[in-house]
Amino acid sequence: MAAELLALYGYWRSSAVYRVRIALNLKGLHYETRPVHLLRDGGEQHGEAYRALNPQQLIPCLRDGERVITQSMAIMEYLEETVPEPPLLPADARSRARVRALALAVACDIHPLGNLRVLQYLEGRLGAGEAQKLAWSRHWIETGFDALEAMLEGNSATGRYCHGDTPGLADACLVPQVYNALRWQLPMDRWPTIARIHAACNELEAFQEAMPERQPDAP
Numbered sequence: 545m546a547a548e549l550l551a552l553y554g555y556w557r558s559s560a561v562y563r564v565r566i567a568l569n570l571k572g573l574h575y576e577t578r579p580v581h582l583l584r585d586g587g588e589q590h591g592e593a594y595r596a597l598n599p600q601q602l603i604p605c606l607r608d609g610e611r612v613i614t615q616s617m618a619i620m621e622y623l624e625e626t627v628p629e630p631p632l633l634p635a636d637a638r639s640r641a642r643v644r645a646l647a648l649a650v651a652c653d654i655h656p657l658g659n660l661r662v663l664q665y666l667e668g669r670l671g672a673g674e675a676q677k678l679a680w681s682r683h684w685i686e687t688g689f690d691a692l693e694a695m696l697e698g699n700s701a702t703g704r705y706c707h708g709d710t711p712g713l714a715d716a717c718l719v720p721q722v723y724n725a726l727r728w729q730l731p732m733d734r735w736p737t738i739a740r741i742h743a744a745c746n747e748l749e750a751f752q753e754a755m756p757e758r759q760p761d762a763p
Contacts, residue, residue, distance in 0.1 A: 562719075602615075634712070646692070655724075693736075
């Protein structure tokens with residue numbers, strides 16, 4: 545990894561950026577926050593300067609010297625490969641596959657359906673109102689959490705955290721999605737294992753410092 549300070553481009557409330565902040569903190573890496581306001585002036589992510597960094601016009605984006613890495617999962621895997629200690633993934637292949645499956649269940653199956661651009665499309669192009677957007681978001685979180693709870697509950701590999709007693713990649717993805725669920729007023733008692741892991745994670749400084757309200761661009 546380059547000697548220059550890492551720069552994380554993102555928005556305080558973005559769950560994709562939130563998960564990268566957790567990963568950076570778990571690794572003990574210092575980084576500079578470079579805010580990209582998703583709503584101001586139609587969304588700063590659509591501006592020419594940011595499009596030059598990330599043609600997808602999405603956050604997060606991590607700059608490491610001259611390297612620019614996009615997509616939160618790719619960023620976290622990059623951190624794992626360039627700074628292997630402390631690890632975000634367990635040592636053996638089967639356990640790594642389980643952790644990746646848990647992480648991707650959030651990052652690929654739940655989170656994208658409630659992303660800002662999806663909700664903006666529902667509202668702007670399909671005429672969805674606030675109640676419909678709420679119902680949409682809650683439905684996909686509920687569907688995803690039902691499956692995730694079943695993947696975690698009763699599995700001998702589940703410990704204090706998603707996998708064993710050390711927080712890692714799956715926890716970094718889970719906690720921001722619970723934040724979204726609470727934002728959409730979903731009662732977490734429906735998913736006791738997820739709620740327990742979420743509470744355990746938030747006892748740790750790495751997760752506390754990554755919380756949206758603690759970010760420099762939070763209102």
